Amino acid sequence: SGTLKTQIQEGAECDLFISAGQKQMNQLDITADPEVNTDKLDFVLEGTRINLLENRVTLCVPEGNPKDIKSFDDLADKLKEGSVLMAMGNSDVPVGQYTQKILAFYGLDEEKLAKDGVITYGTNVKEVTTQVTEASVDCGVVYCTDAFSAGLTPVDYATKEMCGQVIYPAAVLNISGNQEAAKEFLAYLQTDEAMKVFEAVGFASVA
Template identity: 35%
Template sequence: MKRRQIFGFLGIAIIGLLLTVGLPLVTPSPVIAQSNTDILISAAASLKDTLEEIKPLYQQSKSNININYNFGASGALQQQIEQGAPADIFISAGKKQMDALEKKGLLVSGTRANLANNRLVLIVADDIVGISSFYDLTDAKIKKIAIGEPRSVPAGQYGQEVLKKLKLYDRLKPKLVFANNVRQVLAAVESGNAEAGLVYATDAKISKKVKVVVAADDKYHSPIVYPIAVLKSSKNPSAAKEFVQFLSTNPAKDILRKYGFIVP
């Protein structure tokens, strides 16, 4: 038998053996897994609880989207973005910070919208009595009043506007303790480091250690609005736009309302 015929018979025999034991003749193409996409959202500290609850709701239908948050004072977040810090979406607690980014051309055109509104309230520690208005903050029992730093914390800006409108700012200035964000104001009153503080109604709502004395009249401060937009620096603008759109759906709005936000 010629050598070529021998190799032919051997080849047929090997193929038959492979088929018998069930081994594949051709290496299958690997299954391509669905790739994950990361989205980083820089958001005002007052949105922390709300956005944390929205996250798993969104991921029920978008399991390949990894949502990460960077919470802080709106002014500080604005500066981070201006200095090139990575972020896909920005949610501010005031127009001023978003306006600054828009003026510098850092927003994706057509993505800016107003997510929600809020109210500014005066809170005191649970054991404080006899305080029923902003004017009562002049009482000797109130030694420290926590307020956000007006230059970087929108809640502080609104608080300063209210106190100036009521002609109380100069009288109360020695008592003011400035915080880096509104949640630090809340924590100061909760811990007893301040007898009173100016926070959003949504912040007061999540605490069992403080009580609301009075809500500031809207005419005494700039509108408390939460603008949202996709940033031009986003590495995943399509996914970012989808998340922004989701925040305007009824399920997301229900969660915003649950925490006390006023939804347009």
Template identity: 35%
Template sequence: MKKIFTLMAVCLLALVSGCGGQQSSAPEPADKGPVELHVSAAASLTDVMNEIGKAYEQEHPDVKVVFNYGSSGALQQAIENGGAADLFFSAAQKQMDALDKQGLLADGTREELLQNEVVLIVPKEGGRGITSFDALTGDAVAHVALGEPKGVPVGQYSEEILTKLGLLDGIRAKAVYGSDVRQVLAWVASGEADAGLVYATDAAVEPSVRVVATAPAGTHKPIIYPAAVLKDTKHLDTAKDFLAFVSNDKNKERFAKYGFEGWIYNLSATAPRQPN
């Protein structure tokens, strides 16, 4: 009987030791094995980022890049509410600043990458009497498509421009507000709106619209696109690598192809950040 109890004690000790060893084992590295990288990006980046994502996947077959496009304001709110995202590409500094203040960005990863401009567009086969921003107040214009100013950066820039030009009050009754810049673009392309304000890059990829005017210099803050890795990413190394990939020479050419004006490195180190 004493031998039986001794044997049971040895077995129990071995079992406990085994469990303890399992609890103390180190977790698997976050980037080991196939990675699904979630990228939240402003709607105006849709075409170029889709191309960049495919190029990255070709070079990194163990990574799948999943994009979530929308207005920068909506994407910001989703991130604040715990939505799954590894990187954020915003169309304005305001939304990135808000996440930065809350400590939601991975240290040292924020970059100011691109700049854009706002243009006035009309349907390709219509809007013959609209040749300038001033024409928006005329009787021939029934609907002006704008981004929703509370959460859509192009809407915020548009209101700034129209206010600076003294036109905002005169077109408020005509304004229809889109949930992101691509909705504004679609309304004008389809003829549902007589005119609209979008980024130059969006107008460049839509053959059913034409640009009739560009926002005059000094009528809005510089349109800067910042990007950053998010602090809660489970794939920090891959996210950093993707952000570096976006900045390489080949992708500079891709951004230029889609109409972005310039490429900006370390803007915060060379110029004061514009307040939003």
């Protein structure tokens, strides 16, 4: 999303922007917090911005679930015992930041867990899914869509209370030469027909 935002900012032709995070959309939206839109960029067509989709943070296990991890509650207990090895994203990637919030929700000390050797890290979500797929770890925390792409079955989904929501905003851009068509397409993306396609690959409608 950061790369796409930069391309829009630098003049790439674009009618509709769907971002994997609010931050990048806010950086293009003149009505957003000026502390986020520090360059006072104005690319979002007024009245078109919506929250289109929600991705979910999920707990995944290798095939066969060798450590019989049933849920985030169960994982928290097993991490305290030191009986499982969990993969998570680094702190500089969003999926890692969401995982840190989940650990904090359960009152777990990430630094201590890492020293105890029950956490391993990936530089991005794909590395985490690979560790789970290859069964080099007992579980991993990834997005639902990445679990789907990797053929992993989630055993639990993080709640909003655990780590907040992962919202994908969308908006027509005011630089578009096809604004009416872009508005119609954005409206279509909100239909039940389109949502079935999104849900089939792990997205959910925004609750």
